[in-house]
Amino acid sequence: MTRIPPSARTSTRRFRWLIVLGLLVVIAAITALFGYQVPKSSSFSPSVLPPAPSAARPSHTDRGEHRGAPGVTDGVVPDGVTVFDDAIPAVANLDPGLLKALHQAARAAAPDGVEFYVNSGWRSPEYQDQLLQEAVSKYGSEDEAARWVATAATSPHVSGDAVDIGHSDATTWLSEHGAEYGLCQIYRNEPWHYELRADASDRGCPRMYADPTQDPRMQK
Template sequence: MPYREPVRTAARRPRSTASSTVRSALGKAHGAVPDPVPVFDDGTPAVANLDPDLLAALREAAADAADDGVEIFVNGGWRSPEYQEQLLREAISKYGSAAEAARWVATPGTSAHVAGEAVDIGPSAARAWLSEHGAGYGLCQIYRNEPWHYELRPEAVEHGCPPMYADPTHDPRMRR
């Protein structure tokens, strides 16, 4: 049976009927990943629309992790701007303010997910494996508060991953 760890994001909180209607309109084609998928799933836009270099590094890491008995799944990847906006609205509702929501969800204009340059990984064994071995593939955890969020940093192969930001509000890319 495939891995199914609950995702702890604004997208997984109980929703109103209005939110559910929008969510169904902005489903898989917009980057939603209702159930974790393997990194080799080319039929899921959240995976297939990732930056090619990120996807190649992720797949190489996943193949090596499998040799160690660890399976890497994608809980989130590429997202459309509309889907990212929906996640942001849900986070504002959940956390009570845009400032607090910004610790967890970026705007469509700043999100690495919208650019296809970020992937959310599970389960915890996969995150632990990437935490130990990811730099060798250029895959780095970017935010201390999001152990599932990885981005490609090719220089990490030789120099190791850069220091993590506490959360996205400390990332200068989020101030565009």
């Protein structure tokens, strides 16, 4: 049997250790490669989105609300209201005697194709004040405005004793037949303004004032 020299055995052992060491290095490298994880960013996560901004609530102005403005309950009259629309405050709050006379006259005018529309009737003091302020702005002075709009303290509209009738065919009919029902035009400059004068059916309507400033009732 041939014996291996000692130097050869030493070289063989060294070679084996190098192989083992190389394998350990490779295993360590593979372990490090697959065990490494990319850290997640702390500033953004695609799975969690920031909340959407809440929609701003519309203000009262956006909704077009104008609190405090007179409405139907103050005597504002919608289009197309007649003397028979008793559900409308401007009509319902008229003096009962005046309203009765209007109904009678309207029925008498109906065969002639005439209908009594109400442009204005009863008004709240607040509504009357607003109309007066608007008249002052329109006519430029309180004195000129007084020829068309009375104060809340003196206006027969506020007391329910006056009605403004439309259209022109109705006022024309009333100018000819209104006295028969006690309905009289009071102011020459307002052919639409009618009030009840109960004795007009016997004596006729009283002489008209040129405008409200000539009416003693407006001097209070």
